Amino acid sequence: MKAIVSDGGFGTRFEDVPDPLPRDDEILVEVQATSINRADLLIASKQPRGTQLGIDFVGTVLTTAADGSGPARGQRVVGLAKNNSWSEVVAVSTDRVATLPGELDAPAGAVLPVAGLTALYALERAGSLLGRSLLVTGANGGVGHLAVQLAAASGADVIAQIRENGRQFALDELPDASRISIEAADSAGAAPIDVLLDSVGGAVTAGAFARIRKGGNAVFFGNTVREDLHLRPDWGHARPGVRIEWLYLLDEITRRDVPADLSVLVRLAETRRLRPHIGGSFAWSDIDKALRSILDREVGGKVVLTL
Amino acid sequence: MKAIVSDGGFGTRFEDVPDPLPRDDEILVEVQATSINRADLLIASKQPRGTQLGIDFVGTVLTTAADGSGPARGQRVVGLAKNNSWSEVVAVSTDRVATLPGELDAPAGAVLPVAGLTALYALERAGSLLGRSLLVTGANGGVGHLAVQLAAASGADVIAQIRENGRQFALDELPDASRISIEAADSAGAAPIDVLLDSVGGAVTAGAFARIRKGGNAVFFGNTVREDLHLRPDWGHARPGVRIEWLYLLDEITRRDVPADLSVLVRLAETRRLRPHIGGSFAWSDIDKALRSILDREVGGKVVLTL
Numbered sequence: 001m002k003a004i005v006s007d008g009g010f011g012t013r014f015e016d017v018p019d020p021l022p023r024d025d026e027i028l029v030e031v032q033a034t035s036i037n038r039a040d041l042l043i044a045s046k047q048p049r050g051t052q053l054g055i056d057f058v059g060t061v062l063t064t065a066a067d068g069s070g071p072a073r074g075q076r077v078v079g080l081a082k083n084n085s086w087s088e089v090v091a092v093s094t095d096r097v098a099t100l101p102g103e104l105d106a107p108a109g110a111v112l113p114v115a116g117l118t119a120l121y122a123l124e125r126a127g128s129l130l131g132r133s134l135l136v137t138g139a140n141g142g143v144g145h146l147a148v149q150l151a152a153a154s155g156a157d158v159i160a161q162i163r164e165n166g167r168q169f170a171l172d173e174l175p176d177a178s179r180i181s182i183e184a185a186d187s188a189g190a191a192p193i194d195v196l197l198d199s200v201g202g203a204v205t206a207g208a209f210a211r212i213r214k215g216g217n218a219v220f221f222g223n224t225v226r227e228d229l230h231l232r233p234d235w236g237h238a239r240p241g242v243r244i245e246w247l248y249l250l251d252e253i254t255r256r257d258v259p260a261d262l263s264v265l266v267r268l269a270e271t272r273r274l275r276p277h278i279g280g281s282f283a284w285s286d287i288d289k290a291l292r293s294i295l296d297r298e299v300g301g302k303v304v305l306t307l
Numbered sequence: 308m309k310a311i312v313s314d315g316g317f318g319t320r321f322e323d324v325p326d327p328l329p330r331d332d333e334i335l336v337e338v339q340a341t342s343i344n345r346a347d348l349l350i351a352s353k354q355p356r357g358t359q360l361g362i363d364f365v366g367t368v369l370t371t372a373a374d375g376s377g378p379a380r381g382q383r384v385v386g387l388a389k390n391n392s393w394s395e396v397v398a399v400s401t402d403r404v405a406t407l408p409g410e411l412d413a414p415a416g417a418v419l420p421v422a423g424l425t426a427l428y429a430l431e432r433a434g435s436l437l438g439r440s441l442l443v444t445g446a447n448g449g450v451g452h453l454a455v456q457l458a459a460a461s462g463a464d465v466i467a468q469i470r471e472n473g474r475q476f477a478l479d480e481l482p483d484a485s486r487i488s489i490e491a492a493d494s495a496g497a498a499p500i501d502v503l504l505d506s507v508g509g510a511v512t513a514g515a516f517a518r519i520r521k522g523g524n525a526v527f528f529g530n531t532v533r534e535d536l537h538l539r540p541d542w543g544h545a546r547p548g549v550r551i552e553w554l555y556l557l558d559e560i561t562r563r564d565v566p567a568d569l570s571v572l573v574r575l576a577e578t579r580r581l582r583p584h585i586g587g588s589f590a591w592s593d594i595d596k597a598l599r600s601i602l603d604r605e606v607g608g609k610v611v612l613t614l
Contacts, residue, residue, distance in 0.1 A: 012490035214558070223540035230537055233508060234551020244551035246543020251521070266324060 003087030004287055006081035008049030010041075012287055017052065020084070020091035024066040026170075029059040029077060029092055033106035034085050034284075036294060036303045037114045037142065038222060039250070043083055058100060058109040062089065076102075077110040078262060080117075080253065086284065088307065094122025095255070098262035103270050110300040111142070111276040114249060116265040118221050121256070122197055122247040123154065126217040130155035132194040135211065137161045137185070137204050138173060138224065140300035145277050147197050152176035153273050160195065161185050161208065163176030163297075175273055195219070202227035215241035221249070277301030313595055315356030317348075318343030319393075319594050324359065327391070327398035327542035336366040336384060336399055340413035341392050343601060343610045344449065345419045345529060346557070350390055361393030363405060365416040371397065377401025382407075385416040385569060387424075387560065393591065395614065403477040403560070408579050412512030418449070418609040420555060424573040425528055426454035428563070429504055429554040430461065433524040437462035437499040442518065443466045444492070444511050445531065445541075446478060447607035452584050454504050457485035461579050467498065468492050468515065470604075482580055502526070509534040517578040522548035528556070 003017045022028050035056045044053055058078045071077050071094070079097030081090045100109045122143075123129065134151045138144040139160035146161045148171065158180045160171050165184045174180060183189055184206050192213045198205050199222030206229075212218060216239060219291050220229075236242065268274035279299030282290040284307050293299050310324045329335050332505065340380050342363045351360055365385045368378050378384050378401070388397045404539060407416045429450075430436065434449030445451040446467035454468045455478065465487045467478050472491045481487060490496055499520045505512050506529030513536075521548060525537075555605045575581035586606030588596040591614050600606050 162433035220543060226540045228537040228539055229542075230535040233533045234536055235536075236527060236555050237558075240553070240555040240558035242553065246547070246549065248547040249541050251544075 001088040003052050003084070004054065004284065006044040006049060006051045006053060006179050008156075010045050012044060012053065012291070015050065017087065020089060021297065022063065022065070022091040023093075025069055025095070026091045026093050027077075027097070028062040029057065029079075029090050029097075030062050031057050031059040031088060031090055031307050032108040032306055033058045033116065033306045035107075035110045035115070035142075036290060036305065038224075039114065041291070041294070050163045052084040054084060055080050056110050056113045057081055057085035057090060057092075058106040059090070065094050070097065071099050076100040078112060078266065080113045080202060080258065086287075086305070094259075096218050096258050098259045098266055100266060101270055107246070107278055107281055107304040107306060108269060108276060109266070110304055111278060112265045112269060113262060115142040115302060116146050116274075116276075117253065117258070117261060118143045118247060118249045119150050119259060120265065121219050121249065121252050123147060123150055125219045125245050125247060128197040129157065129195065131157070133157045133159070133176050133192070134195040134197065135159040135161055135193045135208055136183075137196075137198045137200040137208055138222075139182070141199065142302045143199060143221065144197075145171060145301050146274065149174055149176070149274050150268075151197075152179050155269070156195070157181075159183050159189075159191070161188060161204070166193050174275060197221070199224060201225040201229065205229055210238075212242055214239055216243075218244045219247055221247040243305060278304055280304070281306065308395040309453055310359050310391070311361065311591065313351040313356060313358045313360060317352050319360065319598070320353060322357065324394065327396060329372070329398040330369065330400075332376055332402070333398045333400050334372050334377055334384075334404070335369040336364065336386075336397050336404075337369050338366040338392060338395060338397055340365045340417040340611055340613045340614050342414075342417045342422070342449075342565065343533075343597060346421065348601070350600070359391040359394060361391060362387050363417050363420045364388055364392035364397060364399075365413040366397070367527065372401050376404050376504050377404065383407040383416075385419060385573065387420045387565065393594075393612070399491045401566075403565050405566045405573055407573060408577055411573065414588055414613060415583060415609040416573070417574060417611055418585060419572045420569060421577060422449040422561065422609060423581075423583075424565070424568060425450045425554060425556045426457050427473070427568060427572065428556065428559050429528050430454060432526045432552050432554060433502040436502065438464070440464045440466070440499070441502040441504065442466040442468055442500045442515055444503075444505045444507040444515055445529075448506065449609045450506060450528065451504075452478060452608050455487060456481055456483070456581050457575075458504075459486050460575070463502070463540050464488075466490050466496075466498070468495060468511070481582060486552055504528070506531060508532040508536065511539050512536055517545075519546050519549055521546055522572075523550075525549065525551045526554055527552070528554040585611050586610070588613065
């Protein structure tokens with residue numbers, strides 16, 4: 001079967017790979033759509049030529065799991081693969097999938113697993129959000145635009161921080177929009193916040209961190225600009241009780257009920273309380289164009305590949 | 308009455324100050340002993356000439372509180388004053404004192420409030436310590452040597468990290484010594500740890516932080532070397548689930564039951580499960596010598612002044 005593999009540099013190419021052999025707890029899924037995450041780009045750049053890629057997928061169950069767990073043959077499912085979902089068929093553990101209702105098309109489902117669970121689990125770290133002020137940096141991004149919506153749906157007053165004005169994409173047409181304010185990082189305000197969700201790094205993170213109130217939370221889940229975070233001596237005196245955590249999804253899912261949590265996201269999307277923004281949709285043969293659109297930061301939201 | 312005040316530089320001098328006028332919830336205490344904390348040195352260097360100093364104290368109640376709260380006249384008490392305990396008499400809120408049993412002399416009590424509560428509250432942030440591995444940097448210090456003992460008494464396996472060998476002072480003669488290992492920062496091991504308690508900063512902190520396991524805790528409560536903490540991009544990937552917190556005692560006590568928590572420390576000291584190391588004891592007229600011994604890092608443990 002055909003699959004997208006790394007070309008040993010920053011690029012990818014198509015290759016014929018062996019058909020997957022499912023373990024007893026795995027189903028075989030015929031892939032219909034997938035999406036691109038930053039994690040995929042990192043893996044593509046680090047792994048040897050010929051390494052398969054891809055985590056997110058939506059598809060149809062071809063064969064059920066031998067141990068009887070998981071969805072039935074013919075069902076549509078959404079889930080997380082182990083870096084091999086950019087292929088015609090993928091073998092997936094049944095504790096990494098949820099069923100996808102007919103109301104959601106394949107691209108709408110494919111954006112949920114990595115980005116949605118990252119946003120969901122990062123927000124959980126901050127505890128109750130009702131009436132609290134929360135700032136999301138990189139709010140245009142794949143995770144950011146979902147985190148903004150999930151936080152607003154949880155009762156938070158959300159500051160969606162974007163790189164510069166004019167790039168807010170679909171952020172201003174969201175449910176709970178009255179509790180979402182948009183702010184450009186290059187002209188950021190100084191209003192204090194209770195929670196920071198950050199994946200940008202550098203000066204953006206430093207500026208946002210300085211706004212956290214006493215007893216607040218900072219949750220990091222990425223670092224786009226690849227710069228160290230500097231905490232000054234006595235950083236805790238200015239905002240006592242602040243807790244700093246990192247959300248690392250690929251670790252987190254080993255300890256969570258992924259099917260249940262994915263189903264939460266699916267239901268939210270189905271009822272339009274969560275509206276993923278698909279910034280670009282490409283046939284998988286156009287993978288180069290799709291990757292380029294992300295690296296050039298041309299698009300907001302998520303970029304999807306359809307098979 | 309006489310009090311020690313800042314001289315506007317890094318030093319102190321004696322001055323006649325007005326007798327304190329207690330509020331309704333305050334007792335007057337005749338001070339018998341006090342100890343020196345880093346916070347005192349910071350305040351002395353930052354506040355204008357003539358500012359009173361001192362947090363820790365042990366003394367005898369001269370007058371009870373008008374509102375009926377707190378200890379009786381003539382009782383010995385230990386507590387925290389608002390930067391004015393280095394004086395003959397101090398007015399103290401009754402929610403900042405505990406009674407001191409006869410078994411503990413004044414110097415033994417005077418080392419407990421700031422250093423002991425800092426150690427106690429910092430350890431609390433890490434949750435249960437039973438069977439977990441905990442590293443204390445600056446383990447010779449005023450807080451450090453108490454944190455080592457409290458952690459060992461809580462069931463942790465403790466690595467007491469000191470600046471260099473030959474400086475372990477009384478660390479190796481402690482209760483629970485079999486669960487305390489001593490390590491020099493300049494030849495530190497690499498054994499993984501569950502919890503880091505740090506107040507040193509710089510390279511010492513960076514080295515210790517890198518040893519924290521998945522799901523561990525870092526609690527900071529000071530920064531002796533006054534250097535930034537640098538967290539590299541993706542610092543959370545190497546040790547998923549790590550939580551970083553700062554313990555700032557002067558904020559923490561506004562939310563805690565200080566008399567009850569001080570009593571815990573008093574009981575531990577009374578029963579010799581906690582053995583504060585008094586590295587230097589000076590008459591308060593020798594305050595200059597006492598301060599010098601701390602700034603020159605000649606002494607471990609705590610430095611006490613007696614009146």
